[in-house]
Amino acid sequence: MTATKPGVGERIVHKEFPPITRHRLALYCGASGDHNPIHVDLDFAKKAGFPDVFSHGMLIMAYLGQALTDAVPPSRIRSFSTRFAAITQLGAKLTCEGTVAELLEQDGEKRARLTLTTKDETGEIKLAGEAIIAL
Amino acid sequence: MVDQSAVGREFTPVIARVEPGRLRFFLDTLGEGNSLYRDENAARAAGFSDRPVPPTYLFCLEMMDATEPFEFLTALNIDLARVLHGEQRFDYYAPVVVGDTLTFRPKVTGVTDKKGGAMTLVVVETRVTNQDGVHVADTSRTVVIRNPRPS
Numbered sequence: 001m002t003a004t005k006p007g008v009g010e011r012i013v014h015k016e017f018p019p020i021t022r023h024r025l026a027l028y029c030g031a032s033g034d035h036n037p038i039h040v041d042l043d044f045a046k047k048a049g050f051p052d053v054f055s056h057g058m059l060i061m062a063y064l065g066q067a068l069t070d071a072v073p074p075s076r077i078r079s080f081s082t083r084f085a086a087i088t089q090l091g092a093k094l095t096c097e098g099t100v101a102e103l104l105e106q107d108g109e110k111r112a113r114l115t116l117t118t119k120d121e122t123g124e125i126k127l128a129g130e131a132i133i134a135l
Numbered sequence: 136m137v138d139q140s141a142v143g144r145e146f147t148p149v150i151a152r153v154e155p156g157r158l159r160f161f162l163d164t165l166g167e168g169n170s171l172y173r174d175e176n177a178a179r180a181a182g183f184s185d186r187p188v189p190p191t192y193l194f195c196l197e198m199m200d201a202t203e204p205f206e207f208l209t210a211l212n213i214d215l216a217r218v219l220h221g222e223q224r225f226d227y228y229a230p231v232v233v234g235d236t237l238t239f240r241p242k243v244t245g246v247t248d249k250k251g252g253a254m255t256l257v258v259v260e261t262r263v264t265n266q267d268g269v270h271v272a273d274t275s276r277t278v279v280i281r282n283p284r285p286s
Contacts, residue, residue, distance in 0.1 A: 017166075018166070024164070027160075027163075027164040028164050028165075030160070030164075031157075031160045031161040031163075031164040031165075031195070032161065032164075032194075032195040032198065032199075033195050033196075033197075033198035033199030033200075033201075033204060034195070034198050034204075035198075035204065036205075036215060036218075038215070038216065044216070047216065048216035048217070056220075057219075057220035057223070058191055058194055058195070058220065058223065059165075061191050061223060062161075062165050062189065062191045062192075063165065065189055065190035065191045066165055066167055066169070066189065068190065069169060069171075069189065069190060070169065073171070073181060074171065074187050074189070074190065074230075075181065075182060075183070075187070075230065077190060077227055078226070078227060079224065079225060079226045079227065080190050080191075080224070080225045080227075081222065081223065081224035081225065081275075082222065082223055082224075083221065083222045084219070084220050084221060084222065084223075087219075
């Protein structure tokens with residue numbers, strides 16, 4: 001963070017990511033250790049009642065985390081949480097954003113609560129979360 | 136179906152090492168270009184003893200080094216094909232950097248039925264400590280189980 005403190009309502013996180021591909025899901029399967037076949041094996045996904053494979057929620061949260069630490073050094077992040085609001089389909093073009101919702105003092109430290117969202121190109125919310133950061 | 140008797144169940148602790156090669160694969164997969172995660176000097180200049188891990192990487196380390204990555208599902212008799220990730224939370228208390236060896240201790244802390252039993256939410260909280268015994272983080276994972284309709 002810079003010396004100037006962010007104000008409530010200020011958008012400090014914003015990043016766009018390339019469309020989700022099958023290749024990306026395969027790479028993430030290996031890179032993350034999450035080998036749940038539902039994300040990479042079309043036969044398995046169909047048998048489970050889904051029309052196609054879909055993204056790991058944690059891949060989308062990793063993108064949100066990347067957008068967050070582009071704006072805030074990791075050493076200042078006290079907590080980071082999300083709700084997975086909707087399944088992220090193949091081809092989704094994601095935009096991650098974060099806005100200062102509140103300034104607060106906790107454990108003798110000045111902090112800010114950020115509200116975070118990840119939306120696809122239609123504006124549907126995929127992830128809704130928050131982070132507490134030290135100022 | 137999972138019920139309240141699952142609350143308090145603990146699973147095999149996972150010991151995971153933060154290895155630079157595996158971390159680089161993760162960074163490349165995400166197109167992560169932040170030099171802090173890739174360059175030791177940039178990390179040191181920012182006050183870390185070595186390259187830190189990205190905010191969600193703890194989740195990956197636990198799965199990568201678990202002998203049985205979906206142990207809690209098997210132990211609770213939950214079908215992997217019926218599980219969705221509902222929520223995820225990380226609380227950070229101290230840095231985690233390349234070279235650290237972490238211990239993850241997962242425990243079920245909540246079971247809630249939703250929509251008249253159509254779904255069950257299971258919360259697994261995991262305490263994470265490092266090689267010096269420092270409590271570096273807590274993680275909390277909520278999984279949503281799509282229960283089969285009673286026939």
